[in-house]
Amino acid sequence: MQTxxxxxxxxxxxxxxxxxxxxxxxxxxSIGFDTIADVHIGKHVELNVRAESESEAYALVQxxxxxxxxxxxMEDFHVALxxxxxxxxxx
Amino acid sequence: MQTxxxxxxxxxxxxxxxxxxxxxxxxxxSIGFDTIADVHIGKHVELNVRAESESEAYALVQxxxxxxxxxxxMEDFHVALxxxxxxxxxx
Numbered sequence: 001m002q003t004x005x006x007x008x009x010x011x012x013x014x015x016x017x018x019x020x021x022x023x024x025x026x027x028x029x030s031i032g033f034d035t036i037a038d039v040h041i042g043k044h045v046e047l048n049v050r051a052e053s054e055s056e057a058y059a060l061v062q063x064x065x066x067x068x069x070x071x072x073x074m075e076d077f078h079v080a081l082x083x084x085x086x087x088x089x090x091x
Numbered sequence: 092m093q094t095x096x097x098x099x100x101x102x103x104x105x106x107x108x109x110x111x112x113x114x115x116x117x118x119x120x121s122i123g124f125d126t127i128a129d130v131h132i133g134k135h136v137e138l139n140v141r142a143e144s145e146s147e148a149y150a151l152v153q154x155x156x157x158x159x160x161x162x163x164x165m166e167d168f169h170v171a172l173x174x175x176x177x178x179x180x181x182x
Contacts, residue, residue, distance in 0.1 A: 009135050024160060025138075033155050035141040044100050044135040047116075050126040064124050069115060 001050045003084040004057040010070045010077045011042035045069055048084065057081055092141045094175040095148040101161045101168045102133035136160055139175065148172055 012018050018040050025039040051057035061079050070077040103109050109131050116130040142148035152170050161168040 011135065011137075021136075024136075027159055028155055031159065033151065033159075035151065036155060037139050037141075039136065039138040042135040042137070044102065044133040045112075045115075045130065046102075046133070047130040048128050050128075060124065060126065064119055064127060068118055068122065068124075 001052065002054075002057075003048055003050050004054060004081045005084050006045075006047050006049055006057070006061045007080045007082075008045040008047070008061065008065060008069065008077055009042060009080075010045065010065075010075050011040065013074055013076050016074050042075075043070075054081055054083070092143060093145075093148075094139055094141050095145060095172045096175050097136075097138050097140055097148070097152045098171045098173075099136040099138070099152065099156060099160065099168055100133060100171075101136065101156075101166050102131065104165055104167050107165050133166075134161075145172055145174070 020041045021039040024041065025037065028036050028039070047061070049057045049060055051060055058079060058081055061081070065077045065079065066072050111132045112130040115132065116128065119127050119130070138152070140148045140151055142151055149170060149172055152172070156168045156170065157163050
């Protein structure tokens with residue numbers, strides 16, 4: 001078993017109104033940041049997953065995103081994995 | 092003026108209890124994802140910023156994060172910039 005560190009970026013799908021982003025953008029303009037535009041707010045999730053291989057880890061995280069972490073009806077998600085140097089590899 | 096696309100990752104500072112992450116982790120375990128651990132949930136913000144140079148754009152986004160986008164008492168933020176091929180460059 002190897003441990004992988006997953007970085008997951010969750011963003012609203014195209015066409016879904018980003019109310020939070022619009023609000024932050026208006027607030028930024030009101031305090032003088034008028035060169036900032038197109039603000040979009042999503043989620044950033046980090047987790048560790050143990051699996052036999054990177055492809056198994058990737059499939060597990062994709063499945064977890066589709067079932068619980070993200071809302072696939074409204075959100076897109078992108079998963080990036082990096083191996084973690086772990087003590088389990090040496091056993 | 093050039094346009095830059097900023098990717099901002101906001102995470103809870105070390106020592107701040109990640110209640111949302113713990114809840115998601117427990118829920119994942121309850122539906123069978125028991126090889127997933129150390130779930131941390133943060134924010135992912137994307138925006139466009141117009142500035143004379145990349146360093147000016149970076150300073151603007153850092154300032155916007157410290158003042159409004161993030162909460163520097165509880166959160167760390169990381170800014171990555173990429174230039175956007177824009178029509179303003181050709182003017």
